[in-house]
Amino acid sequence: MNLFTDFDNRIKNVLEGLEIVREKRAELDFGRISVEPPRDQSHGDVATNAAMVLAKPLGLNPRALADLIVEELKKDPQVAEVAVAGPGFINVRLSVAYWQALLAGMIRQGTDYGRGSLGTGRKVNVEYVSANPTGPMHVGHCRGAVVGDALANLLGFAGYAVTKEYYINDAGSQIDVLARSAFLRYREALGEAIGDIPSGLYPGDYLKPVGEALAEEFGTTLRAMPEHQWMPLVKDRTIDAMMAMIREDLAALNVHHDVFYSERSLHAGNGAPIRTAINDLTFKGHVYKGVLPPPKGQLPEDWEDREQTLFRSTEVGDDIDRPLIKSDGSYTYFAADVAYFKDKFDRGFDEMIYVLGADHGGYVKRLEAVARAVSEGKAKLTVLLCQLVKLFRNGEPVKMSKRSGDFVTLRDVVDEVGRDSVRFMMLYRKNSEPLDFDFAKVTEQSKDNPVFYVQYAHARCMSVFRQAAEAFPGLDIGSLDLAASIEGNIADPSELQLLAKLAEYPRVIEGAALAHEPHRIAFYLYDLASAFHAHWNKGKEQPELRFVNDKNRELSIARLGLVNAVASVLKSGLSITGTAAPDEMR
Template sequence: MNVFADFEDRVKKAVEPIVSAGEEVDLSRVTVEPPRDAAHGDLATNAAMVLAKGLGMKPRDLAEKIAATLGDDGDVQTVAIAGPGFINLTLTPAFWTRHLAGLLNAGADYGRGAPTGRKINVEYVSANPTGPMHVGHTRGAVVGDVIARLLAFAGNDVTKEYYINDAGEQVNVLARSAFLRYREALGQAIGEIPAGLYPGDYLKPVGEALAAEFGDRLVGKDEAEWLPIVRDRAIDAMMAMIRTDLQTLGVEHDVFFSERTLHAGEGGKIAATIADLTAKGFIYQGTLPPPKGQTPEDWEDREQTLLRSSDVGDDQDRPLVKSNGAYTYFAADVAYFKDKFERGFAEMVYVLGADHGGYVKRLEAVARAISGGAAVADCVLCQLVKLYRNGEPVKMSKRSGDFVTLAEVVEEVGRDPVRFMMLYRKSDAPLDFDFQKVTEQSKDNPVFYVQYAHARAAAIFRQAAEAGIDLPDFAAADVAMLGGLEDVGELGLLRKLAEFPRLIGQAADAKEPHRLAFYLNDLAADFHAQYNRGKDLPQLRFVNQAEPKLSIARLGLVKAVATVLFIGLDLIGANAPEEMR
């Protein structure tokens, strides 16, 4: 039901008679898309522009030949050549009527892609298990979750994964911080929290739980004895808190992967990965140049185990084993990618904070080294979120314990505004989140504007029932039922609805969920505009008792708008209300 893919095939077939026998023409660059100006028609193709040189013709001359063939298509009302050779098509009202019937028959599956058989792993959030989630994590959580939903709706086999960073020094710091709260729960005076430890009150329940379980038995032990015990319980408590925060946001993962499992066993998966890469010629013993900003005199040159990542697209080679024999953090990342690849994933999507921009090339290089090009790493960066309340910035600092949590934001404004507005900018652009603006009921608030459009559609159906219009089963709509939609606003809505399947594919492929939020806002605007036209021109109202047959067709259009709004909001993870107060 992708109109643009359908007509792309028709355009390519129109080119076939023009190509001489035995002549090869690359049709991969031929596209069909909405024209920039709706006045130019329903569809536009660049076929003549991209094929003319290969066929030894002028673009305009080729466009005229292609246009002549397309003009014979029964679904094409007019063909126009613009500029140096762009071809604009206007489709017949009968075509749009058939498409509307197909949309209504498809229902909640409209725009859903056929199964691709492609396994994709989407890893997102992966916050260190050292405290509750703050608003900085929220954007990555929503972006990653909606990317996964889009990819699945587009027909891919998607696994949503959370990587638990439970093997680094930060979890030892967590354990020491929790131990301090444990002593506090036993009645000891701990004074001011030392610098370098986590000061938040969220660790008090962990200390109390440790006191209840162990009494004072841990107090006299050496750190080497109590630290692993406290660390395990603190990580479990933090992950339970994080899971609760994610549920508050409506985010669920299929897999929670522990970094520690990469180290477990004799040698561990990291050692096995290094051995595999050694056999492939990617490992050597060597030294690295000093980092940017450091002179050779400031740099201690030590021999390390290095990955030849520069051979596969990275800026430089990367250390995997330090000179003291300890694994680097990157070594775990490499083993983790190999684990995913061995689980059958062809694409690994990483949703990362903007401060991880330096990881993009190295992860792409790892994908090439591990898989030999059979799998890819696709990194999506999320810029910072700035919170505002009453026009004043809200400061947050996780280390000082003075920060706004994800749960607090959702509790104040609701899940739907949070999820929608986290997508209302491209993820690699900074986002301002204003508590007041995201809850106001106006067209300037996109989430309200879109949800109100769905509620308005439901209200129109209630109005039709009150007017005594006997509504048919739109899930079995046919052309005869939907004929007569010829108003410019109605045809504009049909064109906008037809963009949805293409939008799904593009947003999924590009890993850009903001496109869906923008599209829904545009669709809502077109729908509200047509509703308002009916206020001024009674003959355009969706419900017109004087013309019951035309009212049925228009209600079919309303049903289609509501269906697409519902699908889109569901992919975003927001509700599609039947009424709003």
């Protein structure tokens, strides 16, 4: 149960029962009413702005309306105290019985506590990473991979039908360059001295195994062919090898996609899918023949000082119209983007989310324009931009990787600090803000290392169950009805404070899903871990608060229920971030 949804309903029921509200109900906007935790926990458990929102249209002073609401709320058996604060805020303190019932429900739901129906099964496509298959994943891809994957997990938990997708950029000039680079390594594998890698080709050692595989498969045959013959053969093998490497790198980060969509499929049949998409836009009145004025600054590759087939994107929110077909009849890169979006829309997705690097900021308006034109406003498109990641070790910038040629690979980072540290820390800052990643700090075993602090909280929970088994020989924890043990036992203010933090979880899930901000889950988990560790430390000073009391079996079992709820929420949240919930910390 979502505590805040429950009290939102209770407060609205109170309002519906007030005669003055019933008389003007059609004029009132209940949607502006909020029910949330008060900023200061000492003020209560729940706060609402209902009186302040509705006072003016009702012709009342906010405090006068608040007094009417308070008098009705006092009749609710689940309300222990209720008071008006400031200009008309209403603070509610809940009964201990309500908290105990809420905790029992959490225990019964386990790791499904907080799982919601917000998405109502709406189909969402989350496309992320989508790096050119020209080399290993670098640390810049890492942040987008984690943000996209965690967002997809979050949306799935919130009730959306999510597809995780990777768009393989396997068409275009960069793939020709990749094939030529692999062919050079093929010649090297045959024993030729190739010298320094020519400028413009990919220099990394990662292409050596590709060249060796080509030599083993084809022998010297390829070397005797002209480029137009060996190019498609080398291109296919090299793309396959690069994608196999990328999949391995992503798997090391615990990232797994449902769909790998090839850009080359859009060019099949002489570009039939692209032609179909352009015809669709033409039918809807979004395509015309014209000449674009030269843009300011550096000229883009698809600009021509002659007539082209253009997308009338300015009429659907873009800054300039976009070329679809060049004067020579070939399709632009943007035309493939249009066809790809149309393919997603035709697959039935209600919302498309693109997770891109910050350097793709210029793509946002044109993609939004495509969405409006292709779907006629029926599909929602969201673009999340991930800012740069800077790597440090003890405050000093990290040097580049030799294997990649000119950048730090994702695998370098994962192999050094582990995927849990990488994933959690990539989420411990909003994606739109730059991130400093220090190898030394993310491996510290201290409160200053968020991933350690959160995982340690889960491990501590598990240690409590081991302590209980030792304190009460023969106790079968697995067969205990922990939910039934709560009533009458969990009542200490410190326990209720921890329980209040657990009660925020469904609300955090909904808010993070609506805002497309998975970093909120990481922040919440740190706060929950902090509340749990604080309560644990109180037990050192006040033995009566300890989770396991070998002189009071019944109370200990009830407190195991509280620990179980903490562990379940930690495990649930860590699962959304793609991070493990360890039973022990070594």
